[in-house]
Amino acid sequence: MNPLPLVAVAGSPNAGKSALFNALTGARQKVGNYPGVTVERHSGRLTLADGRPVELVDLPGAYSLEPASPDEAVTRDVLLGKQKGERTPDALVIVLDASNLDNHLRFALQLIELGLPTIVALNMVDLAKRDGLELDPKALERALGVPVIETVAVRRRGIPGLQAAVDDMLSAPFCAVHEHVKSDLIHLQRRAREIATAAVVSETPVRRWTHRLDAVLLHPLFGPIILALIMFVMFQAVFAWSEAPKAWIEDGVAWLSNAVSPMLPAGLLRSMVVDGAIAGVGAVITFLPQILILFFFILLLEGTGYMVRAAFLMDRLMHGVGLSGRAFIPLLSSFACAVPGIMATRTIDDPKDRLTTILVAPLMTCSARLPVYTLIIAAFIPNRQLVWGVGLQGVVMFGLYIVGITGALLAAYVLRRGVLKGRGGGFMMELPKYQWPPFKDVVIGLLTRCQIFLKRAGTIILGTTIILWALASIPQAGPGQKQSQVSIAGHIANGIEAVVRPIGFNHDISLALLPAMAAREVSVSAIATVYSIDSPDEKAGATRLQDQLQHRWSLATALAFLAWFVFAPQCISTIAVTRRETNGWKWPLFMVSYLFVLAYVFAGLTYWTAVALGL
Amino acid sequence: MNAPLHPDSVSLDRLKVGKTARVAAVDWAALDEGEACRLRHFGFDEGVTVEPLHLGPFGRDPIAIRVGRMTVAIRRRHAGAIQVQPIR
Numbered sequence: 001m002n003p004l005p006l007v008a009v010a011g012s013p014n015a016g017k018s019a020l021f022n023a024l025t026g027a028r029q030k031v032g033n034y035p036g037v038t039v040e041r042h043s044g045r046l047t048l049a050d051g052r053p054v055e056l057v058d059l060p061g062a063y064s065l066e067p068a069s070p071d072e073a074v075t076r077d078v079l080l081g082k083q084k085g086e087r088t089p090d091a092l093v094i095v096l097d098a099s100n101l102d103n104h105l106r107f108a109l110q111l112i113e114l115g116l117p118t119i120v121a122l123n124m125v126d127l128a129k130r131d132g133l134e135l136d137p138k139a140l141e142r143a144l145g146v147p148v149i150e151t152v153a154v155r156r157r158g159i160p161g162l163q164a165a166v167d168d169m170l171s172a173p174f175c176a177v178h179e180h181v182k183s184d185l186i187h188l189q190r191r192a193r194e195i196a197t198a199a200v201v202s203e204t205p206v207r208r209w210t211h212r213l214d215a216v217l218l219h220p221l222f223g224p225i226i227l228a229l230i231m232f233v234m235f236q237a238v239f240a241w242s243e244a245p246k247a248w249i250e251d252g253v254a255w256l257s258n259a260v261s262p263m264l265p266a267g268l269l270r271s272m273v274v275d276g277a278i279a280g281v282g283a284v285i286t287f288l289p290q291i292l293i294l295f296f297f298i299l300l301l302e303g304t305g306y307m308v309r310a311a312f313l314m315d316r317l318m319h320g321v322g323l324s325g326r327a328f329i330p331l332l333s334s335f336a337c338a339v340p341g342i343m344a345t346r347t348i349d350d351p352k353d354r355l356t357t358i359l360v361a362p363l364m365t366c367s368a369r370l371p372v373y374t375l376i377i378a379a380f381i382p383n384r385q386l387v388w389g390v391g392l393q394g395v396v397m398f399g400l401y402i403v404g405i406t407g408a409l410l411a412a413y414v415l416r417r418g419v420l421k422g423r424g425g426g427f428m429m430e431l432p433k434y435q436w437p438p439f440k441d442v443v444i445g446l447l448t449r450c451q452i453f454l455k456r457a458g459t460i461i462l463g464t465t466i467i468l469w470a471l472a473s474i475p476q477a478g479p480g481q482k483q484s485q486v487s488i489a490g491h492i493a494n495g496i497e498a499v500v501r502p503i504g505f506n507h508d509i510s511l512a513l514l515p516a517m518a519a520r521e522v523s524v525s526a527i528a529t530v531y532s533i534d535s536p537d538e539k540a541g542a543t544r545l546q547d548q549l550q551h552r553w554s555l556a557t558a559l560a561f562l563a564w565f566v567f568a569p570q571c572i573s574t575i576a577v578t579r580r581e582t583n584g585w586k587w588p589l590f591m592v593s594y595l596f597v598l599a600y601v602f603a604g605l606t607y608w609t610a611v612a613l614g615l
Numbered sequence: 616m617n618a619p620l621h622p623d624s625v626s627l628d629r630l631k632v633g634k635t636a637r638v639a640a641v642d643w644a645a646l647d648e649g650e651a652c653r654l655r656h657f658g659f660d661e662g663v664t665v666e667p668l669h670l671g672p673f674g675r676d677p678i679a680i681r682v683g684r685m686t687v688a689i690r691r692r693h694a695g696a697i698q699v700q701p702i703r
Binding site: 063064066068099100101102103106185186189193210211214215218219220221223224308311312313315316317319320325349350426427428429430431 | 660
């Protein structure tokens, strides 16, 4: 069977390429990786009018075929048929921002020169109109020699027309007669400007929306204040909005374990299912609402175009510690998860800038820490309102984020003056127009995250939870003995405890630290598993985990535990992705050691201070 | 970049916010390869109209500049390599 026709979607950054791709393929998408490089490959399916399927691939945004970043190199290689693991595309859809033709046409001209069957999607025509720009797509079509279709991808307008054009293009017999003539960039740019000018029907100068918004959002004084407020609201929302759905999930887990318990014979099997699998995984999936809220904000900030503004505002400060404003985006993504954050560093051109960003990314409080923070904060910090709408718990949470950020900046500063000495790279970014991202695209993004999280809960977390349950349950304790002491896990924990006792960690924490290496959130399920094994008489779900913690831990220990998790590199995936991104074990090992040292020292300082203050 | 510069040309980092100017010359040698490539991608080229729009809140760095129909942010150092001719 012949492989499906492959149509590549190409265009400059901020042309609305991904929105167009989403509009064409819907939610049926596959996210993979190009072999050998860390550039994501997004592909999906489009069905033509006669039912034939077509594979669509969304190429990374590029300004030209002369790459200035690894992303752009992939785009060039795919288009020239040189990318490993990718067929040469059969046809091309070029996405252009209608209001930025003089720039985007340069790349389009280069692409048309490749000689593949090509369609141009003249996108965001609504924004161009809003800015007083009227274009003549027919004139553009004549000048370029390929079909031009007007679209508004975010509103799903012009999509049927584009699909029909793709249909026509693939049905028509095609013979490649073009020789690849490579025009130089400057020449192309001038031609692009001529064509763009010729395509303009009328232009009324209007005060642009984006400009007005930027006057406020990039204001030297209000800009940073608004940024701080947005971040604050985001973290308050993570707490406040998640309360109700979290309670539903908790009730659901309790109901499930009560329902399952009587169905299984009392003994090891019931213990494994109820105390191991349900208690462990249940404890973790209650944090799904918070993770989704966090990702919702990040997707929204990215989709509206605000994220780049945040990078602009932060650049000088980041530059001060040897990073660039570009690092702000990977670092902000790391609040969701360090893995995509570290992968996003590939947009940083300077290798030392990039390495520094990778090394400090795990200090950004990722969503996997939320379960740990939430649990400890809920158990030990009183739920008081400081002023209307601002709770003490939210403030403590915000504080933990601030400690992480400060730690990251200090670490970057030290790294840039030590092992990664060198002149910083630059900061060059396009500030796209503001727009409201389509609700559907945000939902697609959230669903993908949700899937990834549940898959993790179902595999790594379930696996480690069951192993931990086994280690914690065997051998069975005799009368008068505590299960968490006599078991294999108990003995291992005794060893760890010897090391971490000085910083205030107790036996339960020592027990949780080891499986938490797999993923931080496992420490919550580990503690849940241990307590539920230790108290077999209690009805499952009868005592909430946080109530148990209040009895067993001192406040000083709880605070030290929080401090530990601000720094500790407890995540196998992060270590693995760092190894892949830095091509070796040297930097991941360096990262793990410096973070463990920081975690130990900082947890120790917290504990000793808290004890000295009599907490 | 030995092209003779007009007497009132200034480097782009000294152009006031809201003033438009035409690019007179770019000192490509002062930039490293990747930076030069990116500036070209943004359309910085002789004869193009530019206008500084916003300055970063700290140390007035970076600078947001309108180039043609695009708005791009570059550092003060990069702007220093671009000579412009103020319009009127």
